[in-house]
Amino acid sequence: MKVLNKLAVALIFVSLSFFATDLLTAQQLPPPEAVEIDKLGFMTGFPPSGEKVINAQNKNKYPQLRWVLQHSRELGPTKNIRRGSGPVSPLPQARRDLDNFIFEDEKGEKITVLQWLKKTYTDAIVVLHKGRIVYERYFNEGAAYNPHMLFSITKSFTGLLAAQLIQEGRLSADDMVVKYIPELADSAWGDMKVHHVLDMTGAVQFREVYTDPTSEIFAYMYACNMIPPPPNYTGPRTIYDFLKTLKKGGEHGKGFVYRTVHSEVLGWIVSRVTGKHFTDLLSERIWQRLGMEEDAYVAIDPVGTPWQGSGMSATARDLARVGEMIRKNGYWNGQSIFHPAVVEDLRRGGDREKFKASGMDFRAGYSYHNQWWIVHNADGAFEASGVHGQMLHINPAAEMVVVKLSSHPVASAAFTHALTLRAFTALARAVRQ
């Protein structure tokens, strides 16, 4: 029964993708080696033709999605997150061959790190231990310099910025949302507080049922310009206009329910408070200060609003630098990037009782706070996470940061999370040896 419950939850979350990836079960997954983009030749040739073409019509299908995750700027408008013209901060190397490091998977069967990476459609992995690269691997045309879609890891950047603004006294978690965004007065956020948004305990009616075109998720995707609306579509054409249409669906503060639209509202608040676009904030406060290797970018809606819940692309190494800065309590090379209290609050996490409302059994014991996932394990680990296998995992006790970017056919982490957690535990064991 418990197994069946878990399967049901898993299947529900399979459908919780921003992208309308065809629903897949474990049995239907294509062999990873059969869907490597260099083999499929997507967008190669002058011009690419036939099945090699990726466009608005097939960009959310699989395996096309494998290519899209490394090329999202080639499919729509984006805004740059500039690294500045300063030197790259070197990541010291202490390489170890962890390919054949063995651990037990969720079924108790032995698996190597390399097998795990291949099995979960990995594009890039970077493991830092005490700030040094101990392991780094690329697959499926992944490359150290190539920005990869981060999906909901984007939310965690928004959460960091908001938490820092609270620390600076420019924003209060106890304020009403409408103090900052009066435009939301008649929406679900009309009587919501900022902390309900930060921790996703605000009650919003937002159905993500991909088989039902009246489901709010469709209007959201049209508003973002993620997918082209049908010809007769007359609904909202921008993210902010869409947010205004959403209604309250329950009581605020009762429980955590994962709703991307909260991140969109949080981003709106952050930009309203600072007067700056998300990309400028990320550039000024993070990208220009961490000696990043590459510019990052974010996808935008038709009026330049970032897809604050899912739109960022960045490289694995640069994301590892962010993780290392957070692991060091917000410091980078002795400079304060985020206030230590911001990181301390993050580590402490949110309300584990309220988290249970999410039904995310595969994240049993977790909490969600300021747009981050807190594991509440013995090592004090916490994570930023995105669909299709994006992960920034910080393990303070092991002094380890893991970035894993993937193009898994299944959107939801439910499908792979048990294995992923075991792998991270194994990596923590490996780096400690």
Next chain:
Amino acid sequence: MKVLNKLAVALIFVSLSFFATDLLTAQQLPPPEAVEIDKLGFMTGFPPSGEKVINAQNKNKYPQLRWVLQHSRELGPTKNIRRGSGPVSPLPQARRDLDNFIFEDEKGEKITVLQWLKKTYTDAIVVLHKGRIVYERYFNEGAAYNPHMLFSITKSFTGLLAAQLIQEGRLSADDMVVKYIPELADSAWGDMKVHHVLDMTGAVQFREVYTDPTSEIFAYMYACNMIPPPPNYTGPRTIYDFLKTLKKGGEHGKGFVYRTVHSEVLGWIVSRVTGKHFTDLLSERIWQRLGMEEDAYVAIDPVGTPWQGSGMSATARDLARVGEMIRKNGYWNGQSIFHPAVVEDLRRGGDREKFKASGMDFRAGYSYHNQWWIVHNADGAFEASGVHGQMLHINPAAEMVVVKLSSHPVASAAFTHALTLRAFTALARAVRQ
């Protein structure tokens, strides 16, 4: 009569814009200070609203175009031209205040450099003398780090790459185009040689009449995805498919007629020969080798083909580095970037008799060769040039490189070229002093 002729030519070229900017005469030009984008507030606010919004419908209007030229990636798909992770090559400074340097304009009236820059809607100017920055100014939110649309300067990059491939023996100017692109057999290029493409002496029927929707320029813009096609449009949807539809219009090799579509064909040839995308060639052969400050990028059509005639965006400083490399015969910091013979051939220029066929009286005495404009003046100057006031001007005798990026309301250089040439001559006099 001669004045009237010149006016007629000027008015014809006003309409020769990739963008269907409303036709303007000198009397109708808006005062530059009234159309500064910081004053107009385009795309500011969260969200921008009303007249501040720039979208597919108004992006080619003026003054919206002033914002677009510095933000083109925010309006559509682009591909990155990566600078690599190496250090920035410093541009030594030898600053001089040339704001008030006086010269005579085309009517014999005194004008200062600063007045000229403001009058011609300048966004950025960088003047190098012996490789050192002597003058650098930004207006209208232009910034050292912000890539600016280069329009037809893009063509000159394609020409450089093609000339280098000829030098390497991988391409021949005397070969038929169809040797490389058999798909063009039934088009205007079916019996054309590569040098006709390089020097734009191939005869192609290509009308750029913005008041006539049957004019080929419209199908070209739909194919590029520069402007959205009408709902009932059934024509070509990619640049290469569009090129196949163009017919021969006269005799090849007789005279120079400026046709952007030749640059598209040349780019196709370059990618077919190398097996590489334009952006990879620019990154590997130029951007990664010159210590550029910023990544550049190019706009692409729905299958990833670059707008080879107009799509690049780059910073003024990085473009100045390219100019300096060419001024030094293809060398940068002692390393050969392009073969000296490529630059020598460029300086020698093309056929000045054939150039007269263009009707470009405002460029009297010029020739066009390998997608560059050769001035044939006493200083041996040559140029890459784009609509709305984009210019990379190389003056070997004065050891000077000028980059001027602008957002002039009038597309054609005809409107400003006499003044621009006088200004460049004045700058050459100034740096020599």
